[in-house]
Amino acid sequence: MRNKIAILVLLNSFLLGSCASKKIKDASYLAPSKESTIAVPKMNIFVPRNSKTKQLPVLIFVHGGYWNSGRKGTYDLLGRNFAGKGVVTVIPDYTLSPNTDYNGMAKQIAAVIQWTKDSIGKFNGNPNGVFITGHSAGGHLGALAVMNPKYGIDPKSISGIILNDAAGLDMKYYLEENPPTAAHNYITTWTSSPAKWQDASPIYFLDKNTPPFLIYVGDKTYSSIKTTNKRFIDALHPFQPEVKVIPLNKKHVPMVTQYFWPWSNRLDEVVDFMKSHLK
Template structure:
């Protein structure tokens, strides 16, 4: 069997990344009583193997999947690549629709943030340097958990939010024009209540205490994501006038797949953002 040079280099890169980090698998982040139940979501932690000296910054990555699909295990390479850059990376699962609505999912992501704050020092992570990121639905859930005060996260405890082609930033606006149906489990996810749609939308919780943003979106992404990101950026300007999104000539899925390759420029951009906003 013959392999191309590119494929062999890719295998070598994946091997080197795997060797330079360790993975702690299936850690419970919910209360001990719930953690004993079946099908309760857990998280993975990716830690640089050489964590000597000062504590490392921490990145929580929330996966996407239209709120009804996806799993943490898909993103092992992302976790390992960030760990190779000296960033402890936490990747949780969460209960998907139709078994859960957006509110339950967001409560779980808030629980991930609280768990990380309380426990990451055990892995030489700095609990005062926690950043949250997510792709698509994951960007929505991560931002909402931090920004909507009902979820109990002090926004000042989060050093920054990194949105990667985030969906759902203004679900109120989207669902008013496209009322939810059973398709994609949207009734189960969002309910039929406009009041809930507003509570589900990070755009309505922007204020002077909102953590700093780094925002990516793809020029070839879905129109709904382009529209919501534009509305969000406009609403963000009074509080963070200097935020200029990084636009990439990519479709929606490639916006996250690029993190599977260790040579992506995104790693340096994110690490630089984290250094800039280190408390």
Template sequence: MKYTVLLCLALICLFATGCASKKIKDIAYFKQGETTVPALNVFVPRKRKPEKLPVLIFVHGGNWNTGSKDTYGFLGRNFAKKGVITIIPDYTLSPAASYDGMAHEIAASIQWAKQHIAQYGGDTNRIFITGHSAGGHLAALAVMNPKYGISPKSISGIILNDAAGLDMKHYLEENPPQQSNNYTTTWTTDPDNWHDASPIYFLDKDTPPLLIYVGDKTYGSIKVANQRFLEALKPYQPKVVPIHLNKKHVPMVTQYFWPFNKRYKEIKDFIESH
């Protein structure tokens, strides 16, 4: 009986959030030669307000070799219902792309937002980016590594949700890349590339404000990388305190299925304060 009630409540919430928002799907944002790949989805409130709304780009995770923008429609709908226009891009996965190609594409999705989101009611001066797991890595890297051409001052904030890969140099020095998980393709075997792929080495005074979530039951490598990242961040943003949640890695993102999850308010407050 309890399970039935909870299921009914979840379906009611899903229906309500779907009715309150609109999805514009499969918009091409990155052209490579004659082929246009990949695409993104945009979620907006169904009833447009006269004022421009903040924009949140969500980058999905999946160990850099799996995942799809279409899995996370619930997150886009819920944020749009709460007055945050949400962009969810796909990106080319390993082994078809390395971390560098992926980061270039995420940077291109940010550029697309700057150029086009105003027509959907978004404020180009209030663009935030977030990501879970590998998506957190790519969100941070695309903004923080200057090679990708995104001015950190053009991003109002970065929200990391149990982000992986924040210090790939440290991780790969201890765990050399293996072909079995595509890591020799994703990261190559060149330590210079491992450094280039690690957001931790690009922290500086211009790094956008950070909000950081870490699961207390997540993978050990993610805990270590986040701790190292936070220590390196202290000289620039000493007031940042990570929010620890009693969750494993995957539930850190599936919790967003529930539209009344506290994370939505925390993130909305963070957005409104920046």
């Protein structure tokens, strides 16, 4: 009975979202590579239907999964629900470890951001109202792609970053305490170089130009995520003293699945944050 109810709820949620949004499936943000046999990742775009506004806010969602798993299609409900709130939502795939490392992933997320800045106007999105969000590893990659200057994204061009139980915000600190092993492809993802661990850590690129943050952390999440977010917000406070972690009474995975329900208060909270920081 419980399973039937859950299926009905998901179906109703999907149907409601479908009525309110249009899905553009497998849009390209990278040029095909002749040298690589690995499939070029693509993205899904969720556009509000029947909106009279031609300059809608834009949210790029980066999925998590230990940097070695996950796919964009899992998050269709999230995309549809934000589109139902009047937000053009971009959900990319990206190449996973062991087929690339953190640097390759961050380059691809930066490419998504640049594509969005250049082309989202075709979908009624506002290129000057782009926000980045991500769960777990996705929070790390979204923040890193914006904050590390080597990826070429001007942080002042991004209206805000929403971290959802983000991992990896200070990989240098974490890997010094827990050297990378073959588990979860961590050696491939992070290498064995402390200099690269620092290069991979958004915490070391905070400055006065860093976009505004909205930060969620689960009360029942992993201790490493609690630690990295505490270190990150302590380092952020000299530049954004008003920011506080919003704690939620959830484990790690429910921190993102809460956005699968159209009645979630978090949807409205994120949209309100976006509206208050539109450029």
